[in-house]
Amino acid sequence: MAPLLEVRDLAKRYRATDALRGVSLRVEGASLVGLLGPNGAGKSTLVKICCGLVHPTSGEVRVAGHAPGTPEACAAIGYLAELFRFPPWLSADEVLRLHQELAGSRGGAEERSALLELVGLGYAAGRRVGEMSKGMQQRLGIAQALIGSPPLLLLDEPTSALDPAGRRDVRDLLVELRARGTSVLLNSHLLSEVELVCDRVVIIDAGRVVAEGDPGRLARAGGVEIETASGIRHFPDAGRDDIPGLVARLVAEGERVYEVRQVRSTLEDVYLEVVTPQEGR
């Protein structure tokens, strides 16, 4: 079976800007992939190409085996854009209905109310978009992306307008979707968001993939620090299992040991390490 999303050596040049310079990635199985990077890294461009909104300059993209923008590819994805606007004169229920019709979903009123419940908008089905807060609109946007239960979700900064509680709701929702077998590509510039839920993180910077892996592995252990009478001693390659041995050796050497710390580099450290500072560009 073809992977849900396969991106190979993708490049995109807008007039003067190289937004993407050879990005490859795959999303398959029920997984949550976080696409992490600073503003302007090319995350939105990548996702728009996958949706058929933007034409790549070179490289190849396959969505469920089809070229992006074809009806088959479009039918396989649910997309929430970074900046979007639903017609202010439609109610939440009508927005979902319009998208059901366009997506050819036969879920009917049942699907609509279930989705509104799922994103916590069950009470606002009849409310017009023009009378909703930005956060409510974002929840509606997520519900819209879920119409027809697409196997692949492409979410571009889906929590940007949400408060911390709303963000947690979305994280829980993503975990639940994965449990139901949906794959998610989540764009974010928020480390915490990606770190907490994603199975795999792809960090991109200035149009290139600069690091990739599961968040735990990326945030690898950073050695052991031991405070002794003669100062702090570093053991950068040591892990948790090495600590008793190290302490025993130091004590045997006549050192007085006051404190032992296992140093963990967080995903944030990794991120800051691989992403070039803005000034340096």
Next chain:
Amino acid sequence: MTAGATRGMWVIARYTFRECARRRVTVVVPVLSAIFLALYGLGVHFAFEAAHGTTRAAGGLVDTHALVGATLVGLAMFAILFLGAVFAVFLTFNTVRGDAETGSLQTLVVRPLSRPALLAGRFLGAGMLCGVYVFVMYLVAVAITGRIGDWWPHPLLLPGAALVGAVVIVAALSVLVSVYLTAIPSGIVVLMLYLAGLLAGLLGQIGDALSLSNLQTTGRYIAFVVPFEALYQQGLNSLTSGMTGLARVIVQLGPFGGAQDFGSWLWLYCLGYLLAVAALATWSFARRDL
């Protein structure tokens, strides 16, 4: 076109109807129309009253009655086409770039309905709305003229059909321009095109009046570049085609003297023109990054 694309096109067309029904700005159209029709009725009343006097004075040499009737309906057509063109522009000026800028287009384009179907749906919805609008307005204006002044155009429906064709062409041009320009500039450009068309009519008229063949030809050429003007002239022309003698000559020298008969193949030309505009719009839209 696949079944899915056709269904999507109609979904989008219906969405355009609903947008029109729900937007508050749209209330302006019926209000303006009602004001116009009321004023028109008043004008018709006084014009025929005045004409009644002159007919006797002229001693029946000119059919003043028909002259007034045709002139009034011609005036109404001018105003209705203007209102219809503004309505058409209003329905379409944000179709592509305007809606892409606000982020409303992208959520629709990623649905499996294909970009051409989306464009076709928007055009269909807008074209039907403003087409029906100008036709109904034309019928009401004709009915007012007929009831008050007892003058009916002959043929009755052809001038209205010409208005429908003209306003549909304006809508198509507006959709095309919206692929290249954001909402406000696009609306301005299309209304300027509309004015250019009127100017062409005026040039042709002056050319006719002064027998300047260069000017006449220029006017005709422009009318083909923006054929809503040619259709409008054709409509005016058919308005007077049932008239004879001096009255016809006078009407044609009047404010709508530019009224030319381009022949019935003009309809065929307009159809081809619409197809070309549609092809260009579809092609440009397909290549656009959103």
